Every structure is written in structure tokens, then in C-alpha cells.
Amino acid sequence: xxxxxxxxxxxxxxxxxxxxxxxxxxxxxxxxxxxxxxxxxxxxxxxxxxxxxxxxxxxxxxxxxxxxxxxxxxxxxxxxxxxxxxxxxxxxxxxxxxxxxxxxxxxxxxxxxxxxxxxxxxxxxxxxxxxxxxxxxxxxxxxxxxxxxxxxxxxxxxxxxxxxxxxxxxxxxxxxxxxxxxxxxxxxxxxxxxxxxxxxxxxxxxxxxxxxxxxxxxxxxxxxxxxxxxxxxxxxxxxxxxxxxxxxxxxxxxxxxxxxxxxxxxxxxxxxxxxxxxxxxxxxxxxxxxxxxxxxxxxxxxxxxxxxxxxxxxxxxxxxxxxxxxxxxxxxxxxxxxxxxxxxxxxxxxxxxxxxxxxxxxxxxxxxxxxxxxxxxxxxxxxxxxxxxxxxxxxxxxxxxxxxxxxxxxxx
Amino acid sequence: xxxxxxxxxxxxxxxxxxxxxxxxxxxxxxxxxxxxxxxxxxxxxxxxxxxxxxxxxxxxxxxxxxxxxxxxxxxxxxxxxxxxxxxxxxxxxxxxxxxxxxxxxxxxxxxxxxxxxxxxxxxxxxxxxxxxxxxxxxxxxxxxxxxxxxxxxxxxxxxxxxxxxxxxxxxxxxxxxxxxxxxxxxxxxxxxxxxxxxxxxxxxxxxxxxxxxxxxxxxxxxxxxxxxxxxxxxxxxxxxxxxxxxxxxxxxxxxx
Numbered sequence: 001x002x003x004x005x006x007x008x009x010x011x012x013x014x015x016x017x018x019x020x021x022x023x024x025x026x027x028x029x030x031x032x033x034x035x036x037x038x039x040x041x042x043x044x045x046x047x048x049x050x051x052x053x054x055x056x057x058x059x060x061x062x063x064x065x066x067x068x069x070x071x072x073x074x075x076x077x078x079x080x081x082x083x084x085x086x087x088x089x090x091x092x093x094x095x096x097x098x099x100x101x102x103x104x105x106x107x108x109x110x111x112x113x114x115x116x117x118x119x120x121x122x123x124x125x126x127x128x129x130x131x132x133x134x135x136x137x138x139x140x141x142x143x144x145x146x147x148x149x150x151x152x153x154x155x156x157x158x159x160x161x162x163x164x165x166x167x168x169x170x171x172x173x174x175x176x177x178x179x180x181x182x183x184x185x186x187x188x189x190x191x192x193x194x195x196x197x198x199x200x201x202x203x204x205x206x207x208x209x210x211x212x213x214x215x216x217x218x219x220x221x222x223x224x225x226x227x228x229x230x231x232x233x234x235x236x237x238x239x240x241x242x243x244x245x246x247x248x249x250x251x252x253x254x255x256x257x258x259x260x261x262x263x264x265x266x267x268x269x270x271x272x273x274x275x276x277x278x279x280x281x282x283x284x285x286x287x288x289x290x291x292x293x294x295x296x297x298x299x300x301x302x303x304x305x306x307x308x309x310x311x312x313x314x315x316x317x318x319x320x321x322x323x324x325x326x327x328x329x330x331x332x333x334x335x336x337x338x339x340x341x342x343x344x345x346x347x348x349x350x351x352x353x354x355x356x357x358x359x360x361x362x363x364x365x366x367x368x369x370x371x372x373x374x375x376x377x378x379x380x381x382x383x384x385x386x387x388x389x390x391x392x393x394x395x396x397x398x399x400x401x402x403x404x405x406x407x408x409x410x411x412x
Numbered sequence: 413x414x415x416x417x418x419x420x421x422x423x424x425x426x427x428x429x430x431x432x433x434x435x436x437x438x439x440x441x442x443x444x445x446x447x448x449x450x451x452x453x454x455x456x457x458x459x460x461x462x463x464x465x466x467x468x469x470x471x472x473x474x475x476x477x478x479x480x481x482x483x484x485x486x487x488x489x490x491x492x493x494x495x496x497x498x499x500x501x502x503x504x505x506x507x508x509x510x511x512x513x514x515x516x517x518x519x520x521x522x523x524x525x526x527x528x529x530x531x532x533x534x535x536x537x538x539x540x541x542x543x544x545x546x547x548x549x550x551x552x553x554x555x556x557x558x559x560x561x562x563x564x565x566x567x568x569x570x571x572x573x574x575x576x577x578x579x580x581x582x583x584x585x586x587x588x589x590x591x592x593x594x595x596x597x598x599x600x601x602x603x604x605x606x607x608x609x610x611x612x613x614x615x616x617x618x619x620x621x622x623x624x625x626x627x628x629x630x631x632x633x634x635x636x637x638x639x640x641x642x643x644x645x646x647x648x649x650x651x652x653x654x655x656x657x658x659x660x661x662x663x664x665x666x667x668x
Contacts, residue, residue, distance in 0.1 A: 150575050157575070164575065167587075258640075259640030260640045262583060283642075285568065291570040295575055298576065299576060
């Protein structure tokens with residue numbers, strides 16, 4: 001049985017082509033089921049990949065399937081498809097699960113997508129093992145390296161900064177100034193980490209009401225944000241106002257009521273909404289869009305340096321998988337050898353059965369069973385080791401020849 | 413033979429101090445090596461202290477060097493409560509170099525040998541133990557305050573790598589430092605209470621005066637914090653109190 005991977009990804013295929021072959025989770029599950037056992041379909045916004053384990057024709061099946069999905073653009077597909085086999089295909093899946101093949105190295109969403117593809121795929125023993133080990137590799141990379149720790153977008157950087165100031169965001173209150181897309185993205189990032197939105201303030205109250213309804217909070221007029229500053233922990237501003245909407249004096253006035261609690265202010269607007277001098281106030285930390293972009297650039301470069309460490313981990317996991325895969329070659333021989341030994345033991349016990357009492361028979365059974373286990377233990381281990389070192393087939397042949405396993409099978 | 417345990421303890425603490433510096437470049441193996449260094453060093457030092465206690469006739473840590481040995485053990489033990497959590501690892505950067513240095517000083521001063529002490533009662537042992545535990549807590553609180561000021565400075569200056577190095581959050585550092593100070597003050601108060609049972613007229617000396625000053629500074633820190641003076645000011649006051657602990661107290665106590 002051979003593992004075959006055929007797919008397209010953001011590395012080679014433009015979006016117009018990727019979207020042709022992209023599938024939703026239900027579609028991917030349906031396709032995997034239609035292609036039969038030992039198939040998984042991994043489809044995300046960046047890639048669509050088919051993993052098949054077949055004795056033959058796997059590549060043709062996969063290419064034909066993707067071409068059917070691409071429809072009238074099938075002829076463009078052949079130049080951007082990649083085809084990998086066995087160890088290379090396994091290593092590719094491990095790298096994908098670890099986020100090393102992603103647009104932003106180490107992005108976390110892909111691990112969940114690989115898990116979904118595994119759960120919805122038509123897996124057999126081979127792909128089951130491959131996927132579980134790929135997920136394990138992905139988790140190891142996230143735990144043992146710093147690749148996934150740093151944010152990769154401005155809203156995520158804002159939320160990560162909040163976590164540098166506050167231990168937990170559970171119960172922390174956020175004031176949104178501005179009802180734009182960036183405000184909402186940052187708010188949702190903070191909410192996903194446990195924060196709650198205290199209010200949405202905007203010059204046009206209707207827009208504030210719309211966003212407040214989506215975020216299940218209350219709208220506020222822009223002029224009414226002063227009193228809110230005493231109780232919130234994070235302020236996110238992204239209005240399209242031509243000048244500053246919050247002055248240093250406004251924040252300073254709220255500080256006595258805050259009783260020393262820190263305040264993080266994130267200004268995503270251009271031109272800036274928040275007076276830069278607010279950063280000078282004790283306990284106030286103001287970040288504008290340039291600061292956040294610098295943080296993101298730095299963390300992405302950090303992700304790249306962590307990626308080198310992650311590659312080593314993934315390679316080690318792929319090697320473990322290769323060893324397991326190689327050991328499969330000798331498994332039938334080991335099973336035949338054990339079956340032969342067991343058969344001989346059973347027949348000899350049957351012949352001696354009439355001469356032994358029940359107690360003696362049990363003792364002989366126990367002793368012979370232990371002898372077989374000990375005798376076959378080392379050859380089993382050695383054959384598996386040899387399989388991992390590519391000598392497995394030779395060893396298996398020798399064992400089959402020495403013990404007459406082929407003749408044994410034929411005579412049955 | 414037990415006195416030789418200071419060597420592995422010192423090596424492990426030193427390794428931890430260096431590895432914590434490596435953790436500054438990013439989380440990973442260095443941090444884990446540092447944590448294991450602290451653990452193994454602390455176990456070795458615990459065995460050393462047990463050996464000293466078993467071989468001594470009375471309280472074995474009466475000298476300044478012996479006290480320093482016990483003090484380092486208490487500091488590292490208190491650090492281990494939080495230091496094993498990945499988020500708090502960098503606290504070790506403020507604690508372990510000092511711990512390694514002080515243990516080396518205790519060794520050089522003869523505080524790690526087996527022939528220490530003798531003839532002291534349990535009251536003195538309890539008094540010294542509580543006082544040292546209190547000061548160890550204050551040392552740890554000072555480490556947290558230093559880390560607070562460093563991290564606050566990085567956040568204020570918008571350092572690009574602010575998210576790359578895992579430092580405990582400001583909020584947590586502020587709160588944990590205050591809790592540690594509170595626990596330390598309780599131990600100091602208990603230590604003073606135990607010592608007072610043997611106090612006689614004319615015993616009052618400069619060290620006692622400094623100890624009361626330390627109590628006053630840290631108590632005012634807690635009161636001010638309760639009043640809302642948290643964060644930077646609390647951290648600065650914490651360090652001012654620690655200056656009394658680290659500089660003035662040893663000079664007044666051991667110079668007698």
C-alpha cells in the first residue's frame with residue numbers, strides 16, 4: 001500500500017483556482033467517502049489536498065477528482081498540482097499540521113482543520129496512524145516552540161498586549177470608540193480571550209447601535225465616554241474623525257477614580273484618535289497603529305526563527321512514522337512465525353494431553369507459553385529494527401525461508 | 413561528605429541563572445533547563461541543610477554565612493511556588509543570579525560546612541527561621557517589583573519585542589508582590605514575637621531598629637496600595653524597603 005498526496009495550495013495556485021477546488025467540511029467529507037476507504041480530504045482557504053492509500057492508480061484518481069472540481073479550468077490545474085508519495089507525503093502533512101506550510105508560519109487554525117479532515121475522512125489503519133501522528137506533531141510544535149505564541153495581525157497584537165498588562169482578560173471591560181471593521185475585529189479578539197465589551201461609542205449613534213447589537217452591549221454617544229474611563233480596562237479607538245477624540249486631560253481626570261488600575265489604550269485610527277501624550281500618564285499604555293504593526297512584524301520574524309526549531313521536531317515525528325510504516329513490512333512474517341510456533345505447541349500439547357493430569361497440563365501449558373514468548377521476543381524486536389533500517393524485507397525473507405513459513409502457508 | 417552538596421547546588425543555580433538569560437531570546441529549552449536547574453539545586457541544598465541540621469548540636473545557621481545559606485534556600489523555595497509555571501519563568505532572571513551569588517558567598521564564609529552552631533535553643537531557631545523566611549519573601553517580592561518596572565518600561569517604550577519575551581503580566585506581578593509582602597510581614601511579626609520572649613531591657617540594638625523600619629516601610633506599602641497607589645509607585649517603595657533588607661540590615665546585624 002502506498003500513500004499518495006495530490007493537492008494545490010497558496011504556494012503555486014492563485015486564489016481563483018483554489019476557490020474552484022475548495023470544499024466546505026461537508027463537501028470534503030462527502031468526497032472522502034465517495035473515494036472509498038483510506039482517503040482524507042483537507043480543504044482550507046489556502047489548500048485542497050487529497051491523501052489516498054491505494055495499491056495503484058491513486059494519483060490518477062486524485063488528479064481526476066481535482067480536475068472535476070476545477071471544471072472548465074481543469075487544464076490550468078496540471079501545472080500547479082503537487083504530487084507527493086510515501087515519506088514525502090507524510091512529512092508534508094506533518095508540516096501542514098504544524099503550520100509550517102501556512103502563509104503565516106505557525107498559525108493555529110490549521111491544526112483544527114487537519115483534525116476535522118481526519119475526523120470526517122474515510123480513514124483506515126494507515127491514515128488513522130498518519131493523522132494522529134500529524135496532529136501530535138502539530139501539538140508538539142505549538143507546545144515546545146514559541147512559533148504560535150505571538151500574534152500575526154494588528155487586532156491580535158492588541159489583544160496580546162492586553163494580556164501583557166492583565167493576567168486574565170476574564171471580566172476585563174473594553175470600551176470601543178468607533179464602530180468600524182477594525183474595532184469589531186479587535187473587540188472579537190478580546191472577547192475570545194474572555195473580555196467583555198462595556199460600550200460602543202461613535203459619532204453616529206446609529207452605527208454604534210448596530211455594532212453594539214452585534215456585540216450584545218450598549219451604544220454610547222462620543223461625548224459621553226469620559227465617565228466610562230473610570231471603569232474600563234481597555235480602550236480601542238478606530239474612528240474616522242479628523243482629529244483626536246480623547247485628550248490626555250480626559251484620561252488624567254479619570255485616573256483618581258481608577259485607584260491605580262492599569263489602562264491599555266489601542267489606537268487603530270489614522271489620523272490618530274487618542275492624544276499620544278496619554279502614554280505619559282502613570283498606569284496608561286497607549287499603542288497606535290505603527291506601534292502595533294512594528295510588534296506584528298517583530299513577532300512574525302520571531303515565528304520564522306522558531307520555524308527552524310519546529311522543522312526539526314516535525315522531521316523527528318516523520319522519522320518515527322517512517323519507522324512504523326517500515327515495520328509494517330515485517331508484521332506478516334512476525335505474525336506467521338508466532339502462529340507457526342503456537343500451532344506446534346498446541347499439537348504437541350494435544351499429543352501429550354492423555355498422559356497428563358489436569359494440573360500437570362496447566363503447568364506445561366504455562367511453561368511452554370513462556371518459552372515461546374521469550375524465544376520469539378528478540379527475533380521480533382530485531383526484525384522491527386531491521387525494518388526501520390530498510391533491511392526488513394531481507395530479514396523477513398530469511399525468517400520465512402528458515403522456518404518454512406511459505407510452505408507452511410501453502411500446506412494449510 | 414554532606415557539605416560537598418553545596419557544589420551541585422551552586423552549579424545547578426548557576427546553570428539556572430545562565431539558562432534564564434537564554435530564555436530572554438525566546439521560550440523553549442533554555443527555560444525548561446533553567447527550571448530543572450532550580451529544582452535540582454534546591455533539592456541538593458535541602459539535603460545539605462538536612463545534613464547540617466542532623467550533625468549540629470543546636471541551631472546550625474547562627475553565623476552570617478550559615479544564615480545566608482538558609483536564606484538562599486528559603487528564597488529559592490518561595491520562588492519555586494511560581495517559577496515552575498512557564499509564564500512566571502522569567503522571575504528566575506531576577507532571583508536566581510542573586511541566589512547563586514549569595515550561596516557562593518555563604519560557601520566562602522563557611523556557612524555550608526557541618527560543624528556549624530551548637531548550644532542554641534529552639535526559641536532562637538524559630539526566631540531566626542521566621543525572620544529569614546520573612547526576609548526571603550521580601551527578596552522575592554523585590555524580584556517581582558524589579559520585573560514589574562522592567563516590563564512597564566518596555567510597554568511604555570513600545571519595544572518591538574515586547575511580546576516575544578514571556579514576562580508575567582503587570583497586573584499579576586503587582587498583586588503577587590503585595591501578597592508576598594503581606595505573608596512576609598506576618599512571618600516577620602511572628603519572628604519578632606518569638607524573639608520578644610527572650611528580650612531583656614538593654615537588648616535593643618540598631619538591627620532591631622532597622623527591622624522595625626523595614627516593617628514600617630512595607631506596611632505603608634500595603635496601606636498605600638489599598639488606597640489605590642498600585643503599580644509603579646508600589647514597586648518603587650518595595651525596592652526601597654528591600655534596600656533596607658539587603659544593605660542596612662546585614663551591616664547593622666552582623667557588624668555587631
